[in-house]
Amino acid sequence: MKIEETIRKDGLRIVSASIPTQKKVYVSVTCMTGFIYDPADKQGLSHFFEHMAFKGTKKRSAAEVRAFIGKNFLSSNASTSRMFIDYYGSGVAHKLPLMVDLLCDIYLNPTYPAAELQKEKNAVLLERARNYDDDGYLAHRAARENLWRSNPMRSEGVGTEDGMKNITRADLLALKKLWHVPSNTLIFGAGKLTHSELVAHVNKYFPVGSGEVTHEKWDEELELPPVKKRIEIKKPKRNKAMVVVAAKTPWDITEKEDATTSILWRLLMSGTNSRLFREIREKRGLAYAVGGSGSVTYGLGAYIYAYAETDAKNIGKVERLMKRALNAPLKNKKDFADAKERELDSISLEDDNSLGVWESLSWEYLVKGKPIKDIAGYYKKMEKLLKRVTLHDVEVLRKKDFKLERFVTVVVKPE
Known part of the structure; x- marks a missing residue:
């Protein structure tokens, strides 16, 4: 390419x-x-x-x-x-x-x-x-x-x-x-x-033209605490409840942190082998949909989130389990090795990715002021970085990003 x-x-x-x-x-x-x-x-x-x-x-x-x-x-x-x-x-x-x-x-x-x-x-x-x-x-x-x-x-x-x-x-x-x-x-x-x-x-x-647009800049507000720590939204005619916990993270992270983040999310929140899935669904059957990920707008802000859909009577129990799962140290070497292998498998499929992925990378590089031509080596560089990530690296990042005092909890439940 x-x-x-x-x-x-x-x-x-x-x-x-x-x-x-x-x-x-x-x-x-x-x-x-x-x-x-x-x-x-x-x-x-x-x-x-x-x-x-x-x-x-x-x-x-x-x-x-x-x-x-x-x-x-x-x-x-x-x-x-x-x-x-x-x-x-x-x-x-x-x-x-x-x-x-x-x-x-x-x-x-x-x-x-x-x-x-x-x-x-x-x-x-x-x-x-x-x-x-x-x-x-x-x-x-x-x-x-x-x-x-x-x-x-x-x-x-x-x-x-x-x-x-x-x-x-x-x-x-x-x-x-x-x-x-x-x-x-x-x-x-x-x-x-x-x-x-x-x-x-x-x-x-697209004819040659003229004109300039001024783009604003915003504070990420990383050090500001949440406005409210817990919010409940009541909706009629619901047969289940949803619990979401979320926290701000920096949008401009290093490539090493990017590689580490992918393994961290897989260990904690993403997929059926994640800690969240095992603790809430597999062990206790308290939810059907369980997971988590992150959302980033380059140049503006980012946040991580985890979610679970559960019965209204189990909201409190599921909240506690979610926070415990996100807050407990990561120590299992086999789980880490499995998650790392899964991420390496994914990154190796560069040629099978949607063509739109390259567009998204061009936006990211443009906002970060990085040379667009460097996108060509993105996946090979990420593969090398993933291979160097250690369990210690993942745990350090978890402690940095998953601080309970920074989380907001939102519950959507039946009236």
Whole structure:
């Protein structure tokens, strides 16, 4: 695999990951600002802005956009996160120019038809309703709101009902003019392609432009304690309860810490051989779904979490077991060796990873100020680092990250 980058004179970044063994290509056009910039009275603007990009352009109606995607893409979608709005898709390699054409068109030339606004607002509000029916979504939202105070890690991007009502077509046009400029855009391609052909197609469909976007910086608030240590959310018509415990961690960690973290999570929270699964489900049968992981927004914040779905009468018992499992020292050498082998197996499958993984790595390296070309050696470097990780390293990191006083507990239970 070969990673190459071109930065045009107008600031547009074009990054390619050439993987000749692939038969398909993945392409994305990314705006490097996300929903954390939504105005207070128009929460959900960025997310709605992303939705409306597919409702027609200066040269394609909404129906033509859908038909073009249906014919030329194997998959296509868009997403809005705190720091990015991403339009992406995959397809067979020879359709690369068609994919670049469509993605650049909806990015640069959307018309936001007035007749489509209310219909799509209704769809977004239904998406919001779906989220609020999800116990896990509610638990994570409450956890973030209590882990952070001012940092926008505490915010959600789907929007509010009042915010959606306030959004106008003029807002969408103004946002596109402000954000969709070359210097605030990253175009990424991976798979069976060359850098030169990707650049040629991008230059054809993404004209040279101008404009600058100012990106804000936020305190991670790592030393601030949670606003509340425990939150209960009561929901009607529930046959189970969910317990989530979460704590802030640094987003900018060393590669050695990254490798160590993957083993730590597997030992404590991830998979059926984790301590959490064995203690809560296998030994006691107190839950069906048990697990944990971490969530990071590079440049903003990160947190770790563990969860268990249980009967409401067992909430207290499961809470105590979760905290005990996370707080107890790691000493079992066989468990450590097994978890390490599992992570090494996973990292060895570099060529089998989704092509979108390389895009995510490009965002990470960009935010951290690391050379994009170094992504090519990421998996080999991680493999070497994993081999050097010791049980002592994992225990040191556990003590650092899993301090009970830093955790928030959220319980979603029946009324």
